[in-house]
Amino acid sequence: MPATTRVGVVTFPGSLDDRDAARAVKAAGAEPVSLWHGDATLLGVDAVVLPGGFSYGDYLRAGAIARFSPVVAEIVAAAGDGLPVLGICNGFQVLCEAGLLPGALIRNAGLHFVCRDQLLRVESTATRWTSQYDDGAEIVIPVKHGEGRYVADATTIEQLERDGRVAFRYLGGNPNGALNDIAGIRNEAGNVVGLMPHPEHAIELLTGPSVDGLPMFASVIDALVAV
Amino acid sequence: MTVDTVQHAAETPDQPQPFAELGLKDDEYTRIREILGRRPTDSELAMYSVMWSEHCSYKSSKVHLRQFAENPPASDAMLVGMGENAGVVDVGDGLAVTFKVESHNHPSYVEPYQGAATGVGGIVRDILTMGARPIAVMDSLRFGDADAPDTRRLVAGVVAGVGGYGNCLGLPNIGGEVGFDPTYGGNPLVNALCVGVLPHDRLQLAQAKGTGNQVVLLGALTGRDGIGGVSVLASATFDDSVDETGKVAGPSKRPSVQVGDPFTEKILIECCLELFDAGLVTGIQDLGGAGLSCATSETASHGDGGMRVDLDKVPLREPSMSPLEVLMSESQERMLAIVAPADVEAVLERCAKWGVLATVIGEVTDGDHLVITWRGEVVVDAPPASLADDGPVYHRPLARPDQAQDALVADTSASLTRPSSGDELRDTLLQLVASPELCSRRWVTEQYDRYVLGGTVLAMPHDSGVVRLGDDTTRGVALSLDGNGRFTRLDPHDGAQLSLSEAYRNVACAGARPLAVSDCLNFGSPEDPAVMWQFAEATRGLAEGCRALGTPVTGGNVSFYNQTGATAINPTPVIGVLGVIGDVTQRVPSGFTSSGQHVVLLGDTDDELDGSAWAWVVHHHLGGRPPEVRLDAERALAAVLVEAAERSVVVAAHDLSEGGLAQALVEACLVGGTGASIELDGDPFVALFSETAARAVVATEDVDALRSLATKHHVVAKVIGRTGGSALSIDGLFDVGLEQLREQSEGTLPALFG
Numbered sequence: 010m011p012a013t014t015r016v017g018v019v020t021f022p023g024s025l026d027d028r029d030a031a032r033a034v035k036a037a038g039a040e041p042v043s044l045w046h047g048d049a050t051l052l053g054v055d056a057v058v059l060p061g062g063f064s065y066g067d068y069l070r071a072g073a074i075a076r077f078s079p080v081v082a083e084i085v086a087a088a089g090d091g092l093p094v095l096g097i098c099n100g101f102q103v104l105c106e107a108g109l110l111p112g113a114l115i116r117n118a119g120l121h122f123v124c125r126d127q128l129l130r131v132e133s134t135a136t137r138w139t140s141q142y143d144d145g146a147e148i149v150i151p152v153k154h155g156e157g158r159y160v161a162d163a164t165t166i167e168q169l170e171r172d173g174r175v176a177f178r179y180l181g182g183n184p185n186g187a188l189n190d191i192a193g194i195r196n197e198a199g200n201v202v203g204l205m206p207h208p209e210h211a212i213e214l215l216t217g218p219s220v221d222g223l224p225m226f227a228s229v230i231d232a233l234v235a236v
Numbered sequence: 237m238t239v240d241t242v243q244h245a246a247e248t249p250d251q252p253q254p255f256a257e258l259g260l261k262d263d264e265y266t267r268i269r270e271i272l273g274r275r276p277t278d279s280e281l282a283m284y285s286v287m288w289s290e291h292c293s294y295k296s297s298k299v300h301l302r303q304f305a306e307n308p309p310a311s312d313a314m315l316v317g318m319g320e321n322a323g324v325v326d327v328g329d330g331l332a333v334t335f336k337v338e339s340h341n342h343p344s345y346v347e348p349y350q351g352a353a354t355g356v357g358g359i360v361r362d363i364l365t366m367g368a369r370p371i372a373v374m375d376s377l378r379f380g381d382a383d384a385p386d387t388r389r390l391v392a393g394v395v396a397g398v399g400g401y402g403n404c405l406g407l408p409n410i411g412g413e414v415g416f417d418p419t420y421g422g423n424p425l426v427n428a429l430c431v432g433v434l435p436h437d438r439l440q441l442a443q444a445k446g447t448g449n450q451v452v453l454l455g456a457l458t459g460r461d462g463i464g465g466v467s468v469l470a471s472a473t474f475d476d477s478v479d480e481t482g483k484v485a486g487p488s489k490r491p492s493v494q495v496g497d498p499f500t501e502k503i504l505i506e507c508c509l510e511l512f513d514a515g516l517v518t519g520i521q522d523l524g525g526a527g528l529s530c531a532t533s534e535t536a537s538h539g540d541g542g543m544r545v546d547l548d549k550v551p552l553r554e555p556s557m558s559p560l561e562v563l564m565s566e567s568q569e570r571m572l573a574i575v576a577p578a579d580v581e582a583v584l585e586r587c588a589k590w591g592v593l594a595t596v597i598g599e600v601t602d603g604d605h606l607v608i609t610w611r612g613e614v615v616v617d618a619p620p621a622s623l624a625d626d627g628p629v630y631h632r633p634l635a636r637p638d639q640a641q642d643a644l645v646a647d648t649s650a651s652l653t654r655p656s657s658g659d660e661l662r663d664t665l666l667q668l669v670a671s672p673e674l675c676s677r678r679w680v681t682e683q684y685d686r687y688v689l690g691g692t693v694l695a696m697p698h699d700s701g702v703v704r705l706g707d708d709t710t711r712g713v714a715l716s717l718d719g720n721g722r723f724t725r726l727d728p729h730d731g732a733q734l735s736l737s738e739a740y741r742n743v744a745c746a747g748a749r750p751l752a753v754s755d756c757l758n759f760g761s762p763e764d765p766a767v768m769w770q771f772a773e774a775t776r777g778l779a780e781g782c783r784a785l786g787t788p789v790t791g792g793n794v795s796f797y798n799q800t801g802a803t804a805i806n807p808t809p810v811i812g813v814l815g816v817i818g819d820v821t822q823r824v825p826s827g828f829t830s831s832g833q834h835v836v837l838l839g840d841t842d843d844e845l846d847g848s849a850w851a852w853v854v855h856h857h858l859g860g861r862p863p864e865v866r867l868d869a870e871r872a873l874a875a876v877l878v879e880a881a882e883r884s885v886v887v888a889a890h891d892l893s894e895g896g897l898a899q900a901l902v903e904a905c906l907v908g909g910t911g912a913s914i915e916l917d918g919d920p921f922v923a924l925f926s927e928t929a930a931r932a933v934v935a936t937e938d939v940d941a942l943r944s945l946a947t948k949h950h951v952v953a954k955v956i957g958r959t960g961g962s963a964l965s966i967d968g969l970f971d972v973g974l975e976q977l978r979e980q981s982e983g984t985l986p987a988l989f990g
Contacts, residue, residue, distance in 0.1 A: 216691065
């Protein structure tokens with residue numbers, strides 16, 4: 010039995026949901042480890058969560074500055090070696106900016122920030138972060154963002170669909186105009202997943218609409234323990 | 237640049253000065269000369285003009301506000317009362333909460349996005365200044381008629397500003413209100429509330445004590461934004477800058493609106509909390525209205541000596557700024573910390589870690605003056621208390637406008653045509669549900685993050701916002717923010733008490749024990765005796781009401797000069813009530829979520845339709861007397877609701893206010909997604925639409941337990957139906973499906989503003 014799984018949660022200046030992500034990691038049974046944006050080290054963690062928020066204020070373009078931080082350089086390198094990485098909302102934007110995932114997140118089609126409880130379908134369970142869901146499971150997870158409209162060129166979208174790399178899809182109304190109702194995607198290896206909805210806000214019924222976010226954090230522990 | 241120094245001022249006593257243009261009266265200018273023993277320098281004159289402005293000095297309201305502090309209700313929860321940046325209330329377990337509501341009305345009219353955004357930023361810094369971690373915000377917004385030409389610009393900008401700042405700051409928005417009335421057409425109300433939590437021993441005060449302690453400016457660069465915000469915008473009407481249509485505020489005032497940078501505020505919060513936890517500051521004050529002028533004079537006045545400040549050290553966005561501009565700037569996201577010399581290095585290190593600019597700009601002295609230098613010359617040399625605490629106090633003339641007020645009261649709703657048949661009642665209900673007054677606020681609240689920080693237990697559309705105070709506690713606070721300008725217009729004394737009653741009731745509906753009050757008093761010009769009469773009546777009503785309910789006023793804010801042209805707004809005290817709930821898992825939501833439960837109406841209903849949503853929406857009528865104030869009944873009702881929550885006797889509770897029982901039932905059905913079948917006694921119109929106070933509708937599985945609680949507290953409890961189905965059915969009169977109700981309720985705001 011390996012020691013407790015250690016999951017790093019990055020704090021950029023302007024990260025907002027970092028403590029929430031740490032809480033979710035803990036609720037799933039792993040040990041959250043705080044990672045600082047300016048430190049070029051991952052402290053030997055087994056997986057990393059890039060949380061939601063507005064890194065460095067995101068005045069230029071969401072995630073555009075964060076990708077240059079020392080910690081992201083470490084994450085990019087480690088992800089290449091198979092480190093499980095989950096990017097939530099701003100974290101997803103950072104992963105796209107950093108080139109770990111294709112495409113980009115642009116301003117919502119309605120131009121407004123949208124906060125609502127969103128129905129999603131799990132489209133791919135072949136990732137380190139979704140293995141505990143049933144294929145095609147329908148889950149409710151909050152979305153809250155102003156720049157969450159997933160876009161990519163036609164070839165990329167076609168490729169994502171063909172390779173089953175769309176991880177989550179919006180159901181019952183697309184909150185931001187994302188192409189093909191895409192809410193989240195994975196890389197080819199399945200260790201890197203990015204999504205706009207916030208699984209860390211769906212871990213207890215007292216404060217969230219469901220507990221549907223918990224399996225995402227439990228999946229990575231499962232995957233690591235299995236190794 | 238030549239600058240008016242103290243020496244120069246002493247040598248040129250007869251130099252004419254623009255005191256009137258800065259809003260100072262002849263006798264005030266004379267008093268300044270007496271205090272200083274010479275004419276003030278340009279910088280001093282500017283400082284006195286902002287510190288003695290209505291906004292900073294409360295000169296017109298002070299004599300009325302005293303009654304909140306002088307004869308407060310008995311409460312053992314108050315740790316810090318009025319006078320500090322925000323009141324602090326003990327909530328048990330070594331924890332305290334601090335909360336306050338404040339206005340940013342005039343800036344939001346001139347520049348809606350930035351005005352609203354910096355309104356949120358300002359109140360959040362007030363809470364931080366007390367040593368608290370801000371944990372939630374709320375907003376109370378009022379605009380002109382929903383279909384008036386300028387309303388769309390204001391709604392879009394204000395909502396985006398409140399959301400843009402709060403979302404980026406990472407604070408959940410847990411509730412509030414949106415209202416429309418023509419009297420706010422040229423003067424919207426933007427009131428923001430923030431609540432924070434702190435361990436008792438982290439409490440901070442805004443004082444500069446200890447000779448030799450260093451004065452450290454934290455946060456953003458100082459620029460030319462917001463100069464004269466408190467005097468130009470907050471302490472005068474828009475008369476000189478509104479065109480004939482009353483539509484557009486002069487662009488000339490736009491530079492007086494500050495520009496917000498929530499990212500800087502976010503890191504400032506994290507940085508300050510680290511400094512507090514490490515015990516590195518001895519005093520702290522935020523820079524809000526009147527900027528450095530206010531922060532230096534207030535901390536020095538509340539300290540034990542004087543202060544010396546070197547303006548050359550202040551990091552500037554624009555190097556060409558004059559000393560007067562540096563002192564007046566209301567650039568946002570700045571704090572002033574008082575730090576022992578030995579701790580300065582540690583403070584600078586922590587600030588560097590967060591990327592927060594930190595600069596020593598002065599020190600606490602053993603003198604008794606605030607001395608400010610610029611390029612080696614003294615530009616300010618004044619007793620700080622004369623700026624901060626000894627401003628003018630007015631006993632403004634006040635007079636009830638008998639003729640107009642009597643006519644208003646005499647014009648009751650009795651002559652208005654009332655619906656009687658089932659179809660008519662159904663149509664009336666649908667008209668009200670879809671009206672801008674009562675329709676769903678979802679279009680607004682969806683633009684606010686309610687989840688961040690992970691502690692939100694209830695948020696809109698529930699009666700109160702409820703937040704858990706930490707991950708390792710079940711303790712939480714509930715907050716509601718309510719006002720009713722129409723009731724207050726009909727009777728300022730009773731209207732203020734009705735607003736208080738509603739907020740108090742909402743908190744109790746969630747299952748929390750109401751504990752304390754913060755108020756934002758929005759009124760017209762204090763120079764109008766009729767407005768001052770409204771203000772005097774409203775504050776008297778509020779003070780009496782708070783005593784009767786046992787909830788002290790902990791702080792708040794007064795906003796005068798809210799006028800559209802020559803017409804004052806409806807007097808609008810917006811009341812925030814904070815309650816405590818020992819176990820947030822026992823909170824009571826407002827929606828009907830399952831079938832087969834008994835629907836029980838708590839409280840008596842009388843025929844009280846004057847000033848109601850029905851009278852306004854259907855007949856565009858405002859007149860008569862507002863509903864009777866029932867403070868004893870409110871207390872009893874709250875006792876039933878809180879005990880019922882603690883014993884898990886009720887599964888849903890929703891207060892009755894605007895729109896009466898009809899609107900409460902519609903909301904309970906829509907929020908919970910379950911219909912209800914209701915039987916009414918007596919006149920169905922009165923039963924459905926009267927706005928009698930001290931009432932709530934609850935859902936329960938255990939009618940006997942609820943009845944015994946109600947009997948114990950002498951509250952009338954009447955079973956009026958059962959939950960279930962997909963429609964709201966009023967027996968023998970009409971049915972209306974939830975889908976239709978939802979379309980009616982949720983379609984209105986997107987159609988107007990989407």
